[in-house]
Amino acid sequence: MNVIEVEGLCKTFKFYRKPQGLSASLKNLWQRQVEYKEAVKDISFNIEKGQVVAFLGANGAGKTTTMKMLSGILHPTGGKIEVLGHTPSEREEQFKKRFSILMGQKHQLWPDLPAIDSFTLCQRIYEIPTPLFKQRLARLSEVLCVSHLLDIQVRRLSLGERMKMELIAALLHGPELLFLDEPTIGLDFLSQRAVMRFLQQLVREDNITILLTSHNMADISALCERVLVIQNGQLVFDDDITHLQNSLGGFRRIHIESESPLHSDYLGRYGKVINNDIHRAELEVDGGIANRVLQQLLNDIMVKDVRVSTPPLEDSLERLYTRRGQVV
Numbered sequence: 561m562n563v564i565e566v567e568g569l570c571k572t573f574k575f576y577r578k579p580q581g582l583s584a585s586l587k588n589l590w591q592r593q594v595e596y597k598e599a600v601k602d603i604s605f606n607i608e609k610g611q612v613v614a615f616l617g618a619n620g621a622g623k624t625t626t627m628k629m630l631s632g633i634l635h636p637t638g639g640k641i642e643v644l645g646h647t648p649s650e651r652e653e654q655f656k657k658r659f660s661i662l663m664g665q666k667h668q669l670w671p672d673l674p675a676i677d678s679f680t681l682c683q684r685i686y687e688i689p690t691p692l693f694k695q696r697l698a699r700l701s702e703v704l705c706v707s708h709l710l711d712i713q714v715r716r717l718s719l720g721e722r723m724k725m726e727l728i729a730a731l732l733h734g735p736e737l738l739f740l741d742e743p744t745i746g747l748d749f750l751s752q753r754a755v756m757r758f759l760q761q762l763v764r765e766d767n768i769t770i771l772l773t774s775h776n777m778a779d780i781s782a783l784c785e786r787v788l789v790i791q792n793g794q795l796v797f798d799d800d801i802t803h804l805q806n807s808l809g810g811f812r813r814i815h816i817e818s819e820s821p822l823h824s825d826y827l828g829r830y831g832k833v834i835n836n837d838i839h840r841a842e843l844e845v846d847g848g849i850a851n852r853v854l855q856q857l858l859n860d861i862m863v864k865d866v867r868v869s870t871p872p873l874e875d876s877l878e879r880l881y882t883r884r885g886q887v888v
């Protein structure tokens with residue numbers, strides 16, 4: 561069953577550019593310079609119930625704009641969206657109760673109140689029965705290790721603690737679908753891992769559907785099975801995370817350790833030299849010829865140790881982000 565269905569989605573922003581300088585500003589008062597920005601250009605995809613999908617792209621690629629359209633915050637300028645059987649821009653009450661959107665850079669909790677007060681407000685807004693509210697709050701605050709902080713003013717909490725409270729607020733009404741826009745931005749390593757572990761548990765136990773944007777590769781590999789990549793408003797990749805590396809040429813890294821010095825000029829004939837610190841080197845080669853290159857290296861060089869690995873996800877994404885307008 562599809563939770564999200566998107567077909568030919570477009571969003572063009574109309575805005576006025578403010579010119580520099582006093583005379584230009586004055587002229588602009590009666591002759592405004594209108595500009596258009598095509599932030600999302602004709603994208604189509606479906607997401608099934610229970611899937612966890614990463615929505616990736618360089619800065620300004622169109623991720624937040626798409627998420628805002630999926631959650632009904634922005635109206636599309638073209639195309640069709642169906643989320644949980646609703647048209648998001650109609651903002652029906654029944655629709656709002658079934659999903660949550662969490663933006664790492666925007667906080668919804670009232671900073672001067674303790675988190676528990678904001679949670680009680682959420683309970684009223686979403687009409688959550690008291691026993692269910694108490695049960696959910698106890699579970700969420702316990703798993704996220706913030707039970708002892710519920711009655712402290714939100715502005716006195718650390719960034720990580722506040723983010724965990726935001727996550728609780730987003731989950732109290734038991735949404736079936738979660739839009740997470742940079743949920744771990746600014747969090748330290750431990751808090752990032754705690755939030756990711758918690759989301760993994762949520763997916764396993766509650767079969768929740770998640771669409772996640774993040775520039776943090778650890779978040780993505782920890783949680784997502786499928787990746788959508790948007791570039792300049794166009795969808796350029798939609799497949800399993802494991803296919804991302806293979807689709808981009810399936811590069812492999814060969815790590816060599818040798819007793820004798822390794823010279824980059826010499827190694828260059830086998831593949832692209834990524835690192836070389838005299839006795840250790842790392843080469844990047846096409847996946848299709850990795851075995852042959854490895855055999856050649858073993859024949860030609862006195863190798864002490866050798867290992868083959870897949871390049872990090874960041875490298876595949878860098879290749880994808882820097883390709884212009886090509887669908888993989």
Ligand SMILES: Nc1ncnc2c1ncn2[C@@H]1O[C@H](COP(=O)(O)OP(=O)(O)OP(=O)(O)O)[C@@H](O)[C@H]1O
Nearest residue numbers: 573575597599617618619620621622623624625626
């Ligand atoms: N209200 C607006 N008016 C005009 N242009 C806008 C508006 N909102 C976004 N844009 C432009 O649309 C493009 C896509 O923006 P969007 O916020 O969706 O990018 P993003 O992929 O989420 O980027 P980031 O990773 O930096 O958050 C950008 O070029 C941005 O400048």
